[in-house]
Amino acid sequence: xxxxxxxxxxQIWQKRRLILLMARREVVxxxxxxxLGSFWMIIQPVVMITVFWFVFSMGxxxxxxxxxxxxxxxxxxxxxxxxxxxxxxxxxxxxxxxSHLIKKTIFTSQILPVIKICSSLxxxxxxxxxxxxLILLQSVAVDWWYLQVLYYLFCLVVLALGISWFLSAIxxxxxxxxxxxxxVLQVGFWLTPIFWDIEMMPSKVQFILKLNPxxxxxxxxxxxxxxxxxxxxxxxxxxxFWCCTAxxxxxxxxxxxxxxxxxxxxx
Amino acid sequence: xxxxxxxxxxxxxxxxxxxxxSHRVLEMLLPFGxxxxxxxxxxxxxxxxxxxxxxxxxxxxxxxxxxxxxxxICGILQPTSGSVSISGRISALLELGAGFNPEFTxxxxxxxxxxxxxxxKEETDSRFEQIADFAEIGDFIDQPVKMYSxxxxxxxxxxxxxxxxxxxxxxxxxxAVGDIFFQQKCMKYMKQMMESRTIVLVSHxxxxxxxxxxxxxxxxxxxxxxxxxxxxxxxxxxxxVHNELFSRQEAHPAPAQRIPEAVAAQIKQVEADFGEWLAxxxxxxxxxxxxxxxxxxxxxxxVIFKTVQAGETVLVRMLVWxxxxxxxxxxxxxxxxxxxxxxxxxNSVSLLAVPPQLPEGFSLVRFSFRWPEVYSxxxxxxxxxxEGSHAFDHTIQCWAHNIFSFAAVTPGRFIHGMFNNAxxxxxxxxxx
Numbered sequence: 001x002x003x004x005x006x007x008x009x010x011q012i013w014q015k016r017r018l019i020l021l022m023a024r025r026e027v028v029x030x031x032x033x034x035x036l037g038s039f040w041m042i043i044q045p046v047v048m049i050t051v052f053w054f055v056f057s058m059g060x061x062x063x064x065x066x067x068x069x070x071x072x073x074x075x076x077x078x079x080x081x082x083x084x085x086x087x088x089x090x091x092x093x094x095x096x097x098x099s100h101l102i103k104k105t106i107f108t109s110q111i112l113p114v115i116k117i118c119s120s121l122x123x124x125x126x127x128x129x130x131x132x133x134l135i136l137l138q139s140v141a142v143d144w145w146y147l148q149v150l151y152y153l154f155c156l157v158v159l160a161l162g163i164s165w166f167l168s169a170i171x172x173x174x175x176x177x178x179x180x181x182x183x184v185l186q187v188g189f190w191l192t193p194i195f196w197d198i199e200m201m202p203s204k205v206q207f208i209l210k211l212n213p214x215x216x217x218x219x220x221x222x223x224x225x226x227x228x229x230x231x232x233x234x235x236x237x238x239x240x241f242w243c244c245t246a247x248x249x250x251x252x253x254x255x256x257x258x259x260x261x262x263x264x265x266x267x
Numbered sequence: 268x269x270x271x272x273x274x275x276x277x278x279x280x281x282x283x284x285x286x287x288x289s290h291r292v293l294e295m296l297l298p299f300g301x302x303x304x305x306x307x308x309x310x311x312x313x314x315x316x317x318x319x320x321x322x323x324x325x326x327x328x329x330x331x332x333x334x335x336x337x338x339x340i341c342g343i344l345q346p347t348s349g350s351v352s353i354s355g356r357i358s359a360l361l362e363l364g365a366g367f368n369p370e371f372t373x374x375x376x377x378x379x380x381x382x383x384x385x386x387x388k389e390e391t392d393s394r395f396e397q398i399a400d401f402a403e404i405g406d407f408i409d410q411p412v413k414m415y416s417x418x419x420x421x422x423x424x425x426x427x428x429x430x431x432x433x434x435x436x437x438x439x440x441x442x443a444v445g446d447i448f449f450q451q452k453c454m455k456y457m458k459q460m461m462e463s464r465t466i467v468l469v470s471h472x473x474x475x476x477x478x479x480x481x482x483x484x485x486x487x488x489x490x491x492x493x494x495x496x497x498x499x500x501x502x503x504x505x506x507x508v509h510n511e512l513f514s515r516q517e518a519h520p521a522p523a524q525r526i527p528e529a530v531a532a533q534i535k536q537v538e539a540d541f542g543e544w545l546a547x548x549x550x551x552x553x554x555x556x557x558x559x560x561x562x563x564x565x566x567x568x569x570v571i572f573k574t575v576q577a578g579e580t581v582l583v584r585m586l587v588w589x590x591x592x593x594x595x596x597x598x599x600x601x602x603x604x605x606x607x608x609x610x611x612x613x614n615s616v617s618l619l620a621v622p623p624q625l626p627e628g629f630s631l632v633r634f635s636f637r638w639p640e641v642y643s644x645x646x647x648x649x650x651x652x653x654e655g656s657h658a659f660d661h662t663i664q665c666w667a668h669n670i671f672s673f674a675a676v677t678p679g680r681f682i683h684g685m686f687n688n689a690x691x692x693x694x695x696x697x698x699x
Contacts, residue, residue, distance in 0.1 A: 018382045025371065025379060032370050104365035105383055106341050106357065173292045259292075261345035264338065265282060266291070 008257050011108045019111050023118035045127050049075055049134065068226045069138050075131045076225045077194040077218045080156055083124040084214055085185045091116040091164035092171045092181045099267035109263060110256055113164035117157055124153075135225065145228040152220035152231070155241065159213055162249035165256035172263055194218060213248075216241040271354065272435050272465035273317040273340055278349035280310040280335055280489075309335040311489045312349075319355075322466045324476040324497070326504045327486030333469045336486065337361065337437050340467060355434030355465070358384055362439070364424035369413035373404065376412055377427050384431045394430045401456075402426035403449070422449055429456065436460070438468040454478070473501050477606035501607040502669050506553040526562065526586065530629045534586070537631065538564075543571055544586065547667045558593060558625065558652050558664040562586040565648060565671045574676045577640035585632040585650060585667075587625065595622035597653040597661055598632055603669065605645045610685060614651070616658045638675070642682040647672045 012019070031037045053071040063070070091113040101107045128149070136142070171177040192215050198206055209215060216237055223229040231238055283304030285291050290303035310332045317323050325333045338344040339351055341359040366383050367376045377398055381391045399408050402423040407415060415423070429436075457479055460466070470476050476483065476497065483500030485493035487507065493500050526534075544562040552559060564584040567575060575581065583600060599614025613636065616622070647669035655661025680687070 017387065021379060021382050025368070025375070029368065029370055100362075100365050101383065103343065104359075104362040106343060106359055107383060170292065174289050262291070264343050 004257065005253065008110060008253060012111055012114060015108050015111050019115050019118060022111075022115045023122075026115065026119040027122050041123055041126050042130070045123075045130050049130065072131070072134055072138055073222065073226060074195065075127075075134060076222045079124065079127045079131055080152065080217045080221050081189065081192065081194050081214070082127065083120055084156060084160055084217070085189070086120045086123070087113075087117050087160040088163060088167065089181055089185055090120065091160075092167040092177055094164075095168045095172050095263060096175075096267065103264050103267055109260055110165065110253075113161060113168055116164065117161060121157075131225065143228055145224055145230070148224040148230065149221060152217050152224065155220065155245065156217045158249055159217070159245045162245065162252035165252035166248070169256040169259040169263075172259065172266055188212075188214070192218060210237065211240075213241050213244045270318070271316050272319045272321070273315070273467065274352045275313050275315040275336075275340070276350045276352075278310060278313045278315075278336075278339060278346045278351060279308060280332075280339060280344060281347040282307045282309055308489050310339065310346075313491055315484065315491065315494070317465055317467060319465055320461075320463065321482060322461045322468070322480050324480035324483045324500075325467065325469045325486060326471070326473070326476060326483060326500065327492075328507060331486040332489040333486050334361075334439055335489075337439050337467065337469055341437050353435065356385070356431075357435040357437065358428065358431045358433035360425075360428045360436065360438045363421050363428065364412075367412055367420070367424065370411055372411055373399075373402075373408040373415070373423055377408075377423070380424075380427045381431060384428075386431060391430075398423075398426045398430045401429075401452075418449075425453060429460070433464070435465045435467070438466065438470075440470055473504070474608060477501055477608060498605055498607045502603075505607075506551075506666070506668055526629075534631065538584065544584075545670065547670055551668050551670055553666040553668060554651075554663045556665060557591060558587060558589045558596075558654075560585050560650055560652060560665050560667040560670075561588045561629070563650060563667065563670055565673075572673060574674045575638045576676055576678070577638055577680070579638050580635050581638055582633065582635045583648075583650065585652075587630045587632055587652065587665075589625050589627050589630065592627045593625040593654050593664070595654065595656045596625040597622055597655060597658075598634060599651045599653070600634075600636070601649045601651070603647050603649060609649075610641060610646070611639065612649075614653070614658060616656070622656045639686055640677065640680065640682065641675055641686040642684070643675050643677045645672060645674050 027038075031040055034040065036043070049071065052074060056070050056074070068076075094112045094116050095102065095109060098107075098109070098112055102109050132146070167177055167181060191209070192212055193201075193209060198209060198215070198219075201209065219234075220231060223231070283291065283294075284307055285304050287303075294303055313336065325336060327333050335344065337359070338361070339346055340353070341357060341361070342351070342353070343359070343361075364376075366380045368379075371379075374395075377395065378388070378391055381394075382388070386394075402408075402419070402425070404415070404419045404423055407419060408423075412420060412423075454475070457466070461479065466479070468476070468479065480497050482495065483493070483497045483504075484491055485500050485504050485507070492507075493503050543566065544564045546562055547560050563586070564582075565571065566582050566584075567579055585598070597614050597616055599612060601609045601612035603609050615634070648671040649669055650667045651663060652665045653661040653663050
């Protein structure tokens with residue numbers, strides 16, 4: 001049992017070259033054949049942030065939150081959410097999408113969600129760079145605390161990987177998962193304090209909202225980029241997040257490993 | 268190192284047929300819950316050991332479990348019970364170009380495929396020239412695969428798949444790719460490769476199987492029906508296929524092996540050498556069996572022979588029993604070589620303008636043919652009776668497979684290929 005689980009993870013490490021190769025291919029395949037190519041990766045977020053800036057700062061004249069301009073504050077929260085929802089919505093169907101490999105070649109299918117994560121990280125990287133430029137533009141002071149984002153990114157990857165394994169394995173058998181995931185992500189976007197400040201809520205409601213592990217990451221991005229609060233200043237919340245994530249991670253790996261032998265029977 | 272390459276111990280593969288897919292998940296996640304499925308065994312209780320360097324063909328009718336068995340060997344499918352052990356690097360050629368993405372160039376696809384199969388970038392680098400050469404696609408290697416003709420696609424896929432240089436190669440119907448020249452090249456490559464590798468292949472092409480395999484396994488309904496010598500396996504399979512064509516019709520019980528006394532007495536009056544007749548057993552027969560070839564006699568100059576030379580006349584006599592009269596009957600023969608390749612044959616359609624009627628009960632049929640100049644080896648004779656009047660389009664009533672074997676000898680002659688075809692004229696003129 002233990003050695004089974006270990007070989008499940010070992011196989012991922014052995015296939016690291018393949019993961020990178022396939023992730024690169026996935027990124028390229030999004031833009032292959034288009035005239036501007038990978039330039040679109042920059043255009044999309046820039047346009048989106050410009051629209052937000054126009055609507056909220058120019059139009060609604062939303063007041064700065066946490067001493068930072070609203071657009072910066074918003075973008076800092078949006079960046080991890082986009083990455084998260086990108087991974088989750090993409091990886092649910094990832095096993096089914098690669099059924100030809102699973103059925104016709106000798107293939108380590110647990111790397112598929114990992115590939116999805118790696119390829120999503122590229123767009124996220126672009127987004128973070130734009131956020132960074134935005135911060136410079138708004139002349140918010142540059143700080144070493146920014147590097148703490150890497151810790152929160154790691155949190156996000158581990159959380160998303162567990163959920164991805166779980167969903168992609170179940171999706172093979174129950175195709176409704178695809179619809180469920182897109183609905184849940186939609187609701188999740190508004191239930192997670194991304195567009196609005198959690199301080200607006202009464203403290204009881206705040207407690208419930210904080211049970212959502214994704215909020216830990218969103219808050220963390222804002223802490224790193226705007227407030228400069230280290231994660232060990234939130235010890236209880238960090239503990240809670242890691243317990244929650246560890247359970248999801250191993251549950252996801254367990255479910256994937258147990259359902260994997262039957263993939264090729266159903267696909 | 269073990270002394271085998273592949274070993275299957277009592278392998279079973281059960282497919283659970285569910286009415287709803289969610290039942291499957293419920294059953295898997297709640298192991299002690301209620302069962303929802305109806306079981307279907309695609310492979311039941313296979314024991315198989317393939318030694319190093321062996322080339323084994325798996326043949327059988329559609330749905331007999333061949334491909335499932337290959338997937339079990341590769342580890343793509345997990346056996347429901349029993350064990351599969353493999354020793355050595357295994358590569359599967361189940362579907363050519365399975366990992367190819369049409370938007371990417373041939374080069375990209377080669378690198379991705381080899382990397383899925385476990386090669387490092389450096390290993391692929393060193394083989395790349397070889398792959399591109401083998402595939403013969405020239406400058407197209409840097410074009411997106413969607414621009415390829417289907418022939419180019421499979422050639423590149425085949426070249427990539429074989430470049431991995433595995434210890435064990437598993438091939439499913441992948442040999443018939445490209446034009447005749449490329450097929451010959453693949454065949455040549457396979458033969459070269461066979462010398463040091465273990466190969467398991469599934470094919471419906473009996474010519475390829477007889478050419479490549481040292482050993483054949485015949486599958487039927489998920490079971491191993493036969494495991495042994497190639498020619499024998501192929502002839503068993505051929506009989507299975509023939510029988511399948513008639514399995515829809517009712518089974519016709521063959522009459523007793525012994526010829527009734529009255530019939531025997533009558534035949535003795537016409538044919539003096541009756542004692543030399545061979546009984547055809549049910550095993551060797553195939554077809555609808557409303558008419559059966561009961562006994563046969565194959566002689567040369569009045570005696571049974573072991574060897575035959577070009578130009579000699581072979582006399583075939585068949586004692587035929589018919590359940591009902593046939594309006595139009597065709598008789599024919601095929602001569603097959605050691606590996607089961609049919610080398611030549613003929614039927615009576617071209618000889619007789621009006622196909623003869625066959626009465627109910629016993630009849631005696633005689634025909635003869637001249638032995639052609641073919642290469643020396645063992646041959647077997649297969650006889651057939653059909654109902655109809657067309658050379659291709661008739662019902663096969665009875666095949667008597669490989670009922671007689673003998674050797675062709677060609678003293679003082681060289682056979683250029685399978686048979687000699689005389690040169691009709693030759694002139695030599697000096698061009699000043």
